[in-house]
Amino acid sequence: MPTYVRIPPNPIPRSWVKHIRTIDDSVESTPKHVISGVIVPKKEPKWSRFIHTPVTLNYDFSAFDRTFQCVYMDPPLLLPDEPPKPGFFDVSKLKAIPVGRLLVPGAFLFTWCEKELLPDMCELAENEWGLKYVENFCWVCQHTNNQIATLPSAFFRRSKVTLLIFRREGDLEMRHQRSPDSLFDFVKPRRPGDLNDRKPEFAYQVIQTLLPKSLCSEELPEPDRLLQLWMPEDCHRTNWTTIVQDPVLDATV
Known part of the structure; x- marks a missing residue:
């Protein structure tokens, strides 16, 4: 018997097919080129702010007002009973980041978190920053052979990382979307x-x-509504304030 497959019209949803980005640089991220094998920015992205600091935990955030609609971060956290290693720290030290004082009412915190640290991160966000858990997004990790990653872990294999989403109480204009809550990448x-x-x-x-009013424009060019922490240096982006920690060159990779 024949098999019928109905192909949806453009744009094809992510549930049907994985989009592979072209070789051209994205307009959102910093254009890059290679010098002696090192990728470096060609120019500053429009409507962006880039700040270097030796240690992000020690950065003086008092220079910022309460203007951010989102703080997005990927802190290098030690897992329970994991021995110390360069650049990593215990989840309790995140208290040094005044997330609650950076966010406007109704704003969000997006933070990547390994499964062993989910309870600690939720407790920290609620008790230290005054935020409430609202949702999560899951990255299912794949290898280049399309097999799901199976890294070692205590009970199950480690195959995913969770992006926890917290929110400060209040009203903020949002655009509801039909994005999936998981991504295979x-x-x-x-x-x-x-x-x-x-x-x-x-x-x-x-x-x-989600936050259309967070984007910059000719009328509002200052990137004071989106803040990212502990992202790679080449993730400097249009619309974002990026605080980059000096690289730990002896970190395990």
Whole structure:
């Protein structure tokens, strides 16, 4: 018997097919070129702010007002009973980041978290920053052979990372979307100085679609509504304030 397959019209949803980005640089991220094997920015993205700091936990956030609609971060956290290693720290030290004082009413915190630290991160967000858990997004990690990653873990294999979403009480204009709550994407090679795996670019699309008033314009050019922490240096982006920690070149990669 014949088999009928109905192909949906453009844009084809992510549930049907994985989009592979072209070789051209994305307009959202910093255009890059290679010098002596090192990827460096060609120019500053429009409507962006880029700040270097030796240690993000020690950065003086008092210079910022309460203007941010979203803080997006990927802190390099030690797992329970994991021995110390360069650049990583215990989840309790995140108290040094005044997330609650950076966010406007109704704003969001998006933070990547391994499964062993989910209870600690939720407790920290509620008790220290005054935020409530609202949702999560899951990255299912794949290898380049399309097999799901099976890294070692205590009970099950480690195959995913969770993006926890917290919100401060209040009203904020949002655009509801039909984005999936999970994404299958490849594990990217780490570059010198990277502490964590590079997270999917789709997270930026989720945040910027959810918060349309967070984007810059000619009338509002200051990137004071989106803040990202502990992202790779080449993740400097239009619409974002990026605080980059100096690389830990002896980190395990």
